[in-house]
Amino acid sequence: xxxxxxxxxxxxxxxxxxxxxxxxxxxxxxxxxxxxxTSPNPLVGAIIARDGRVLGEGxxxxxxxxxxxxxALDAVCATGQSLAGADLYCTLEPCCFTGPLKRQPPCTxxxxxxxxxxxxIANQDPHPAxxxxxxxxxxxxxxIVQTGLLSAAGEKLNQDFFTFHRRNRPFVHLKIxxxxxxxxxxxxxxxxxxxxxxxxxxxxRLRSHYDAVLVGRGTxxxxxxxxxxxxxxxxxxxxxxxxxxxxxxxxxxxxxLPDREKTLIICSGEHPRIQNLRDCGVGxxxxxxxxxxxxxxxxAVLTALxxxxxxxxxxxxxxxxxxxxxxxxxWDRISVxxxxxxxxxxxxxxxxxxxxxxxxxxxxxxxxxxxxxNQLLFEGSHVYRNC
Ligand code: AOF
Ligand code: ZN
Numbered sequence: 043x044x045x046x047x048x049x050x051x052x053x054x055x056x057x058x059x060x061x062x063x064x065x066x067x068x069x070x071x072x073x074x075x076x077x078x079x080t081s082p083n084p085l086v087g088a089i090i091a092r093d094g095r096v097l098g099e100g101x102x103x104x105x106x107x108x109x110x111x112x113x114a115l116d117a118v119c120a121t122g123q124s125l126a127g128a129d130l131y132c133t134l135e136p137c138c139f140t141g142p143l144k145r146q147p148p149c150t151x152x153x154x155x156x157x158x159x160x161x162x163i164a165n166q167d168p169h170p171a172x173x174x175x176x177x178x179x180x181x182x183x184x185x186i187v188q189t190g191l192l193s194a195a196g197e198k199l200n201q202d203f204f205t206f207h208r209r210n211r212p213f214v215h216l217k218i219x220x221x222x223x224x225x226x227x228x229x230x231x232x233x234x235x236x237x238x239x240x241x242x243x244x245x246x247r248l249r250s251h252y253d254a255v256l257v258g259r260g261t262x263x264x265x266x267x268x269x270x271x272x273x274x275x276x277x278x279x280x281x282x283x284x285x286x287x288x289x290x291x292x293x294x295x296x297x298x299l300p301d302r303e304k305t306l307i308i309c310s311g312e313h314p315r316i317q318n319l320r321d322c323g324v325g326x327x328x329x330x331x332x333x334x335x336x337x338x339x340x341x342a343v344l345t346a347l348x349x350x351x352x353x354x355x356x357x358x359x360x361x362x363x364x365x366x367x368x369x370x371x372x373w374d375r376i377s378v379x380x381x382x383x384x385x386x387x388x389x390x391x392x393x394x395x396x397x398x399x400x401x402x403x404x405x406x407x408x409x410x411x412x413x414x415x416n417q418l419l420f421e422g423s424h425v426y427r428n429c
Contacts, residue, residue: 048094058191062162065089065096065131066192070164072101072110073133073199078251078277079104082351084134084167084203086110090118090158092128097121111136111149115156126157133164133196135189138179139171150179160186164196168207202253202354205374211344212253213354216364216376217245218391219417225388226361231264240415241379243273245358248377250276252356254306254347258363259285266295269358278304280352284338284363286310288319288326297324308343337362340370365392368404373424376406380418 048061058066066089073087080086086102088110098121100113108116111132118125136149153161161180166189167173180187197204202213219237220226227233235242249255250271261267262283269281281296281304288309290297296305297319306325309316316326329342347355357367367373378391397403406422413419 046094057188058162061091061094062129062131062191065091065129066133066162066164068096068099069101069110069131069133070192070195070199072099076102076104081105081202081253082206082353084200086132086134088114088133089131090114090125090128091131097123097125097128106145109137109146109149110134112146112152115152124157127159128157129160129162130158131162131191133199135163135165135167135172135174135176136161136180137167137169137172138176141171150176150183153180154183154185158185160188162191163187163189164192165189165200165204168204170207201374206348206353210348211341211372212348212352213375214344214357214367214373215248215252215355216357216367216373217248217379218359218364218376219245219379219381220391221381221383221385221388223384223386224391225385226359226391227264227389228385229388231389233265236381236383237379237417238381238415239273241381241417241419244414244419245379246271246273247276248356249279250274252279252354253352254280254282254355256282256284256355256357256363257359259283259290260362261359262290262294262296264360267358268295268299270299279356281305282347282355283307284343286338288313288315297322308338308346310338337366340366340372344372361389361391361393365394368392369395371424375421375423378420379414380420382416 048059050060052058052060052063069087069089073085076085080102083105086109089099090097098114098117100110100117102110130153136153138148138150140148167176177187205213218226221236255269270278278301283296285307286309288307302323303325306327308327308329311328316328319326327346329338329346331339331342357363405425407425408423410421411418
């Protein structure tokens with residue numbers, strides 16, 4: 043029997059061909075192009091192919107814009123090619139609902155009327171209005187639907203979107219810049235600069251892909267940071283400061299940046315200074331159940347940010363904030379830049395977790411290390427047990 047090259051299996055027991063796999067890899071690459079611009083919606087890429095030839099491609103460019111599937115369908119139609127009998131590869135299950143807040147028409151409708159024969163999906167959409175319904179609708183219309191191709195890569199691509207729908211809170215990424223002996227500042231609070239420009243450039247890129255960066259009041263007092271994206275091209279995230287007593291100095295840079303509406307201070311309850319800060323253009327969010335000075339309840343902080351459309355947060359310090367997120371188990375990924383320096387004394391990146399023994403240590407999974415400039419970058423993920 044003569045086998046077309048594009049039908050060769052990716053591996054002997056895989057339901058997908060090597061060509062299927064290449065198409066999905068490409069769709070994932072395309073999806074990434076929307077990074078930083080689609081939140082709170084996901085990154086999505088799509089490819090349309092027939093007989094081992096790609097006919098067109100698309101991706102979700104920005105929040106509220108055309109969906110990846112519709113972009114790909116339109117791209118093929120624009121070239122005058124027929125869609126009959128073609129395969130559609132999409133990184134996320136096509137959407138199938140309408141509603142007052144829905145910006146785009148359901149993709150399933152466009153796919154069904156297009157003549158597409160088969161749809162290959164990396165991940166099911168966890169959005170409660172989709173969550174398998176898109177697949178069902180396509181199958182009921184007689185379309186072959188296969189799922190799970192490169193699903194691990196798809197999960198990683200939209201870790202913020204998946205975390206939000208599964209855990210009801212934004213994705214939390216802790217970023218620590220420390221010395222070899224785990225200090226994030228000298229005893230007096232001086233932290234400039236533990237890491238070099240290469241590491242700081244990577245942090246700026248990370249910031250541009252996150253909806254929000256978050257620091258505690260202590261970090262603002264010690265470093266007076268801007269928390270903007272300056273060393274690479276990209277958009278500034280929302281800058282969140284946890285300051286339960288609303289006691290930041292008026293001179294803090296975060297309060298006078300040109301885009302200061304992107305600074306949000308979270309405090310405990312009402313405070314006479316709230317209106318002054320708002321008049322200056324800075325956002326203030328008083329948490330009703332917070333106790334001034336007692337450290338803000340992080341669960342409530344995350345819920346409040348989630349309600350404002352924040353799907354991902356980069357936590358940048360300081361030590362008490364890192365420790366509080368770790369203690370509460372409210373984190374997903376940690377990146378530690380380890381600089382070739384030893385202070386021997388100073389402020390710890392993490393402290394006060396009170397382990398009784400090694401068995402109480404927080405363990406990480408999906409661990410990686412790489413060299414960034416002069417630093418070793420160590421990264422790992424939260425191990426969620428039983429879920
Ligand atoms: C996207 N882009 O390429 C796909 C999405 O308000 P809407 O119409 O933009 O719909 C958003 C939902 O549609 C989103 O939460 C997700 O469940 C689904 N798929 N969304 O923004 C896309 N395919
Ligand atoms: Zn859609």
